[in-house]
Amino acid sequence: MFEFFSNPQSVLHLSSRVLGAGLALLVSGVYGAYLYDGHLPIVVLVSMHAMTIIGPTLLKIGYVMRLLAQHRLGKNLVGAVA
Template sequence: MYPLNLPPAQILQLSSQLLCSGLALLLVGLAAAYGLEKQLNVPTLVLAHSLTLIGPSVLKIGYVLRLVAQQRLKDETCAHAIA
Protein backbone atom coordinates (compact mmCIF):
# COMPACT_ATOMS: atom_id res chain seq x y z
CA MET A 1 0.00 0.00 0.00
CA TYR A 2 2.83 2.40 0.77
CA PRO A 3 5.32 3.32 -1.95
CA LEU A 4 8.35 3.30 0.36
CA ASN A 5 9.41 0.80 2.96
CA LEU A 6 11.07 3.43 5.11
CA PRO A 7 10.14 4.63 8.57
CA PRO A 8 7.88 7.70 8.53
CA ALA A 9 10.60 9.87 10.09
CA GLN A 10 12.94 9.15 7.17
CA ILE A 11 10.18 9.83 4.67
CA LEU A 12 9.53 13.17 6.37
CA GLN A 13 13.22 14.02 6.15
CA LEU A 14 13.31 13.04 2.48
CA SER A 15 10.21 15.09 1.75
CA SER A 16 11.71 18.13 3.47
CA GLN A 17 14.84 17.81 1.36
CA LEU A 18 12.76 17.51 -1.80
CA LEU A 19 10.66 20.52 -0.86
CA CYS A 20 13.75 22.64 -0.22
CA SER A 21 15.53 21.53 -3.37
CA GLY A 22 12.41 22.03 -5.49
CA LEU A 23 12.01 25.55 -4.17
CA ALA A 24 15.68 26.27 -4.81
CA LEU A 25 15.45 24.96 -8.38
CA LEU A 26 12.36 27.04 -9.01
CA LEU A 27 13.89 30.24 -7.62
CA VAL A 28 17.18 29.79 -9.48
CA GLY A 29 15.28 29.06 -12.68
CA LEU A 30 13.08 32.10 -12.30
CA ALA A 31 15.99 34.39 -11.48
CA ALA A 32 18.05 33.14 -14.41
CA ALA A 33 15.26 32.80 -16.96
CA TYR A 34 13.56 36.12 -16.33
CA GLY A 35 16.16 38.20 -14.50
CA LEU A 36 19.28 37.42 -16.52
CA GLU A 37 17.76 36.63 -19.90
CA LYS A 38 19.75 39.28 -21.76
CA GLN A 39 23.11 38.07 -20.39
CA LEU A 40 22.60 34.34 -20.99
CA ASN A 41 23.24 32.41 -24.18
CA VAL A 42 20.50 30.22 -25.64
CA PRO A 43 21.44 26.82 -24.11
CA THR A 44 21.76 28.35 -20.64
CA LEU A 45 18.46 30.14 -21.08
CA VAL A 46 16.78 26.88 -22.09
CA LEU A 47 18.26 25.23 -18.98
CA ALA A 48 16.97 28.07 -16.82
CA HIS A 49 13.48 27.73 -18.27
CA SER A 50 13.58 23.97 -17.74
CA LEU A 51 14.38 24.58 -14.06
CA THR A 52 11.12 26.50 -13.79
CA LEU A 53 9.37 23.28 -14.85
CA ILE A 54 11.47 20.81 -12.85
CA GLY A 55 11.31 22.81 -9.60
CA PRO A 56 7.53 22.64 -9.14
CA SER A 57 7.54 18.95 -10.07
CA VAL A 58 10.05 18.22 -7.30
CA LEU A 59 7.93 20.33 -4.94
CA LYS A 60 4.87 18.23 -5.75
CA ILE A 61 6.75 14.98 -5.17
CA GLY A 62 7.99 16.27 -1.83
CA TYR A 63 4.49 17.32 -0.82
CA VAL A 64 3.03 13.92 -1.70
CA LEU A 65 5.79 12.18 0.27
CA ARG A 66 4.98 14.38 3.25
CA LEU A 67 1.32 13.35 3.00
CA VAL A 68 2.35 9.68 2.83
CA ALA A 69 4.55 10.04 5.90
CA GLN A 70 1.80 11.79 7.86
CA GLN A 71 -0.67 9.06 6.92
CA ARG A 72 1.77 6.37 8.02
CA LEU A 73 2.33 8.16 11.33
CA LYS A 74 -1.43 8.41 11.80
CA ASP A 75 -1.88 4.70 11.02
CA GLU A 76 0.88 3.75 13.47
CA THR A 77 -0.62 5.80 16.29
CA CYS A 78 -4.07 4.32 15.62
CA ALA A 79 -2.61 0.80 15.64
CA HIS A 80 -0.88 1.46 18.96
CA ALA A 81 -4.03 2.94 20.45
CA ILE A 82 -6.10 -0.11 19.48
CA ALA A 83 -3.54 -2.63 20.77
Protein backbone atom coordinates in the same frame (compact mmCIF):
# COMPACT_ATOMS: atom_id res chain seq x y z
CA MET B 1 16.31 0.31 -0.53
CA PHE B 2 12.86 -0.99 0.38
CA GLU B 3 13.66 -0.68 4.09
CA PHE B 4 14.27 3.04 3.59
CA PHE B 5 10.84 3.63 2.03
CA SER B 6 9.07 1.37 4.52
CA ASN B 7 10.11 3.70 7.35
CA PRO B 8 7.72 6.70 7.28
CA GLN B 9 10.09 8.87 9.33
CA SER B 10 12.87 8.56 6.72
CA VAL B 11 10.39 9.29 3.92
CA LEU B 12 9.29 12.39 5.81
CA HIS B 13 12.90 13.63 6.02
CA LEU B 14 13.45 12.85 2.33
CA SER B 15 10.28 14.72 1.38
CA SER B 16 11.54 17.82 3.19
CA ARG B 17 14.74 17.70 1.17
CA VAL B 18 12.86 17.17 -2.09
CA LEU B 19 10.59 20.13 -1.26
CA GLY B 20 13.62 22.32 -0.52
CA ALA B 21 15.37 21.30 -3.73
CA GLY B 22 12.22 21.93 -5.76
CA LEU B 23 11.77 25.37 -4.26
CA ALA B 24 15.42 26.25 -4.88
CA LEU B 25 15.20 25.12 -8.51
CA LEU B 26 11.97 27.02 -9.07
CA VAL B 27 13.22 30.28 -7.56
CA SER B 28 16.59 30.19 -9.31
CA GLY B 29 14.96 29.18 -12.60
CA VAL B 30 12.43 32.02 -12.48
CA TYR B 31 15.14 34.51 -11.56
CA GLY B 32 17.54 33.38 -14.29
CA ALA B 33 14.94 32.90 -17.00
CA TYR B 34 12.72 35.93 -16.44
CA LEU B 35 14.17 38.45 -13.99
CA TYR B 36 17.91 38.57 -14.75
CA ASP B 37 18.71 41.42 -17.16
CA GLY B 38 22.23 40.34 -18.12
CA HIS B 39 23.32 38.33 -21.13
CA LEU B 40 23.29 34.55 -20.65
CA PRO B 41 24.52 31.83 -23.00
CA ILE B 42 21.73 29.85 -24.67
CA VAL B 43 22.59 26.66 -22.75
CA VAL B 44 22.24 28.44 -19.42
CA LEU B 45 19.01 30.10 -20.53
CA VAL B 46 17.50 26.77 -21.61
CA SER B 47 18.60 25.25 -18.30
CA MET B 48 16.90 28.05 -16.38
CA HIS B 49 13.67 27.49 -18.29
CA ALA B 50 13.94 23.75 -17.62
CA MET B 51 14.34 24.48 -13.91
CA THR B 52 10.98 26.28 -13.94
CA ILE B 53 9.46 22.95 -14.98
CA ILE B 54 11.55 20.58 -12.84
CA GLY B 55 11.19 22.71 -9.68
CA PRO B 56 7.38 22.50 -9.43
CA THR B 57 7.54 18.81 -10.34
CA LEU B 58 9.81 18.17 -7.37
CA LEU B 59 7.51 20.27 -5.19
CA LYS B 60 4.56 18.07 -6.13
CA ILE B 61 6.49 14.84 -5.60
CA GLY B 62 7.83 16.03 -2.25
CA TYR B 63 4.38 17.12 -1.12
CA VAL B 64 2.81 13.77 -1.99
CA MET B 65 5.65 11.96 -0.21
CA ARG B 66 5.06 14.15 2.83
CA LEU B 67 1.33 13.45 2.85
CA LEU B 68 1.88 9.70 2.55
CA ALA B 69 4.50 9.70 5.32
CA GLN B 70 2.29 11.72 7.64
CA HIS B 71 -0.63 9.43 6.89
CA ARG B 72 1.46 6.36 7.71
CA LEU B 73 2.78 7.99 10.86
CA GLY B 74 -0.77 8.79 11.89
CA LYS B 75 -1.84 5.18 11.36
CA ASN B 76 1.05 3.95 13.48
CA LEU B 77 0.15 6.36 16.26
CA VAL B 78 -3.53 5.37 16.22
CA GLY B 79 -2.61 1.69 16.38
CA ALA B 80 -0.25 2.32 19.30
CA VAL B 81 -2.88 4.24 21.29
CA ALA B 82 -5.75 1.79 20.77
